[in-house]
Amino acid sequence: MNNSGKVPTDGGQSLGQNPFGALSAAGLPAASKASVPANAGNVVHASTGSSRAQPNKNRGRVDIKRSTAGRGGKTVTLVTGFVGIGLPEKESLCKKMRSACGCGGTVKDGDIEIQGDQREKIAAILSEAGFRPVFAGG
16 A cells, blocks of 8 residues: 555654764763853742742832822822833832832823822832832922
């Protein structure tokens, strides 16, 4: 039952030539332990909670402002100047700030708005996340 032009798939015939058969380990450089990062085995996602990787300590400057403009006299704390982070990370930072301050807040136009004058608590959260918070304005 050998049809001409078809390759058998029963595994009876091996490849005629192995392209890697001629390579030998003698001509290749030895793997060094320095090529593996020191913390490669210790990186665990923060969601598991067992171990946390060190956050990047230089994620940029962010400004923390207190503002009442256009809000009927209500004070809000604005966090502006984020560079290089997306909307999901801003929303997770906003959620941490809201829970730490015990108040409401939102992400609007790329900035985080937290209700009330919460600058000190927000600065601590941003420092922990690797940002460099700077108090701007009055």
